[in-house]
Amino acid sequence: MRLATWNVNSLKVRLPHLLDWLGRQEVGIVALQETKLEDDQFPRAEIEAAGYHVVFSGQKTYNGVALLAKSEIGQVLRENPHFPDPQKRLIAATMDGIRVICAYVPNGQTLESDKYAYKLAWLEGLRHWAAEELRQHEFLALCGDFNIAPEDRDVHDPKAWADAILCSPPERAAFRSLLDLGLADAFRRFAQPEGSFSWWDYRMLGFQKNKGLRIDHILLSTALATRCTAAGIDRAPRKQPRPSDHAPVWADI
DNA sequence: ATGGCAATAGAGTATTGA
Numbered sequence: 001m002r003l004a005t006w007n008v009n010s011l012k013v014r015l016p017h018l019l020d021w022l023g024r025q026e027v028g029i030v031a032l033q034e035t036k037l038e039d040d041q042f043p044r045a046e047i048e049a050a051g052y053h054v055v056f057s058g059q060k061t062y063n064g065v066a067l068l069a070k071s072e073i074g075q076v077l078r079e080n081p082h083f084p085d086p087q088k089r090l091i092a093a094t095m096d097g098i099r100v101i102c103a104y105v106p107n108g109q110t111l112e113s114d115k116y117a118y119k120l121a122w123l124e125g126l127r128h129w130a131a132e133e134l135r136q137h138e139f140l141a142l143c144g145d146f147n148i149a150p151e152d153r154d155v156h157d158p159k160a161w162a163d164a165i166l167c168s169p170p171e172r173a174a175f176r177s178l179l180d181l182g183l184a185d186a187f188r189r190f191a192q193p194e195g196s197f198s199w200w201d202y203r204m205l206g207f208q209k210n211k212g213l214r215i216d217h218i219l220l221s222t223a224l225a226t227r228c229t230a231a232g233i234d235r236a237p238r239k240q241p242r243p244s245d246h247a248p249v250w251a252d253i
Numbered sequence: 254a255t256g257g258c259a260a261t262a263g264a265g266t267a268t269t270g271a
Contacts, residue, residue: 009270010260034270036260061261062269107270115269147271166271199271202258213271245259245271 001028001096003253005143005216006237007104007199007246011035011066014244015043017237021248022050028070029095031102033145035064042066053095057088064088065102065144069095082132083125090126092133098224098253099137101130103144108165116165119147123174131181140221141253142183145246147215148175150185154214156197166215183219186231186251198233199246207238218251228253 004027008014011032022030030052035042037058047054047068057078058064065088067073075094079085089104103126108119130142148171152158161167179185187196197212206212220228231251238247 013260034260109269109271145271164271201271204257206258215271242259 001253002026002250003029003031003098003100003141003143003218004248004250005031005033005102005145005218006248007033007145007216007244009034009036009244009246011037011043011064012041013242015046017240017243019046019050021234021237022052027250029098029100030068031100031143032066032068033064033089033102033104035066036061037064055091055093057091059088062087063104065091065104067091067093067095067100067102069093071095075099080125080129082128083122085122085125089122094137097139099133099140101133101140101142101144103142103146105145105147107147108171110165111163111168120170120174123171123178127174127177127181130178130183134181134183134221138221138223140183141218141224141251142178143218143249145216146175148172149213149215150175150217153194154197156195156211156213161213166213178219182222184222184225186218186220186225186228186253187214187233187249189225189228190231192232196233197247198249200238202245216246216249218249220251220253224253
């Protein structure tokens, strides 16, 4: 079964892209970030008509996350018990015997910003919660927009991005500490082309020049990683008119 | 070196993203 994560940068604008993409392949579970919709605005009917169950947690203008699944969705949590946060960045649920945490990690803006401190604290809270979830669920996937490029090979120009936001050592250490819980980066379990990215700046022909970053990830518990047969990034939606700046990342589990 | 693009809120321009 295919599991995917996609920062859609406004589900209102990107709903046609999402429905088109879902119609082109069999995807069992989808985690969405940056829906930017309050819950009463969420396009539930359209997504259910496409054959999915859906749960979501949104707010006006910013953030917002959702989980879609072909199967029934249960045990929904919309808040990290270790990190109360008015920003709607998390949703977790269980489907097909798999626990999925969908996360939209704060961007951080700059290393000097209060938002950077918030990002690191948020990630520490996520680590605590994920550890707890891992103790309860053998088959767990932590996926979403991490706003972290874990290694230099995940960056089109590592020198230009050295110590910049999304690449700084504390952010990368926070990412590794998630892996250290016993999670594997699904994408790196398989051979991948050089220059594989999941986000490209809208400006300066970023996509056309492949000036991107790999910041969207699917992390799998050991039991799920063992079962994972393939993983990749689908660049096709990024080529369409009016695309999200992120591409969907997928893993077959 | 800087800004460049896009979405949102809301009515000119500011904020945020990554």
